[in-house]
Amino acid sequence: MIDYTRLYAPTTIREIKAKYGFSLSKSLGQNFLTDKNIIDKIIDGVGITENDLVIEIGPGIGVITREAALKAKKVIAVELDSRLLEILDETLKEFDNVDVINENILDVDLNGIIEQQRGIIDFASIKIIGNLPYYITTPIIMKLLEDRVNVDSITVMMQKEVADRIRATEKDKDRGAISVAVQYYCDVIKVADVKRDVFVPPPKVDSQVLRLDVKKKNEIYVADEELMFRVIKAGFLQRRKTLLNSLSAGLSIEKGEVENILQACGIDVTRRAQTLSLEEFAKIANEIGQRI
Numbered sequence: 001m002i003d004y005t006r007l008y009a010p011t012t013i014r015e016i017k018a019k020y021g022f023s024l025s026k027s028l029g030q031n032f033l034t035d036k037n038i039i040d041k042i043i044d045g046v047g048i049t050e051n052d053l054v055i056e057i058g059p060g061i062g063v064i065t066r067e068a069a070l071k072a073k074k075v076i077a078v079e080l081d082s083r084l085l086e087i088l089d090e091t092l093k094e095f096d097n098v099d100v101i102n103e104n105i106l107d108v109d110l111n112g113i114i115e116q117q118r119g120i121i122d123f124a125s126i127k128i129i130g131n132l133p134y135y136i137t138t139p140i141i142m143k144l145l146e147d148r149v150n151v152d153s154i155t156v157m158m159q160k161e162v163a164d165r166i167r168a169t170e171k172d173k174d175r176g177a178i179s180v181a182v183q184y185y186c187d188v189i190k191v192a193d194v195k196r197d198v199f200v201p202p203p204k205v206d207s208q209v210l211r212l213d214v215k216k217k218n219e220i221y222v223a224d225e226e227l228m229f230r231v232i233k234a235g236f237l238q239r240r241k242t243l244l245n246s247l248s249a250g251l252s253i254e255k256g257e258v259e260n261i262l263q264a265c266g267i268d269v270t271r272r273a274q275t276l277s278l279e280e281f282a283k284i285a286n287e288i289g290q291r292i
Contacts, residue, residue: 029133
């Protein structure tokens with residue numbers, strides 16, 4: 001008999017694969033976690049309580065789902081791979097507080113699901129967790145943030161290189177548009193480093209778990225968010241160029257006007273985008289907005 005309380009054990013994973021004739025999909029970026037210590041760190045890092053609604057992206061065979069269900073009031077797991085539905089029915093059968101939805105997270109109306117759940121149960125906070133496929137990590141995170149999904153935190157495992165970029169400050173060479181965008185919406189907290197050898201199959205790179213605490217109120221004044229993100233994108237489009245050149249090219253504004261804008265903001269025209277703080281990007285966008 002398969003021990004579903006140890007879904008993280010390589011022997012259990014092999015038994016499940018054999019029983020259901022399941023093979024891992026490389027195209028879907030499926031890598032199953034096999035280290036209970038890391039699983040515990042993730043659950044502890046999320047800070048799940050008995051009054052929480054937890055939404056999980058990509059439950060796989062239910063390794064983290066089970067641990068979340070032991071602590072949360074309700075868990076909704078969104079799984080793209082229909083082949084895993086039968087397996088999840090079996091591995092999670094003892095839990096009456098778990099719903100599995102067979103959808104692509106990029107197509108799901110999470111705010112609609114949250115509102116639907118409000119009519120069924122009372123919960124204090126809403127937390128998203130997930131082990132994201134490396135190839136689609138950034139689109140998923142940005143969709144959650146740009147759609148203003150009404151959650152308190154988003155705790156996700158991702159490729160360490162992407163995590164380093166998200167956490168990067170203006171003092172780090174890894175800083176990019178994703179750094180500024182995520183930090184505009186969230187406070188970023190590192191939960192755990194995860195070595196590649198604790199997965200089946202092992203990926204080619206190490207991972208990191210980040211918790212993104214969604215800001216309920218942003219202290220930075222931005223008159224036009226869409227314009228600010230255009231400025232950020234333009235600034236990082238050609239990283240080696242100065243702000244004067246990158247903003248002029250990316251926003252189709254004459255260099256003389258860009259120089260005037262930067263001077264009005266007290267920003268040296270020879271600086272590069274990665275050295276700017278979030279506040280400085282907001283200043284530039286607000287100044288441009290006043291001139292157009």
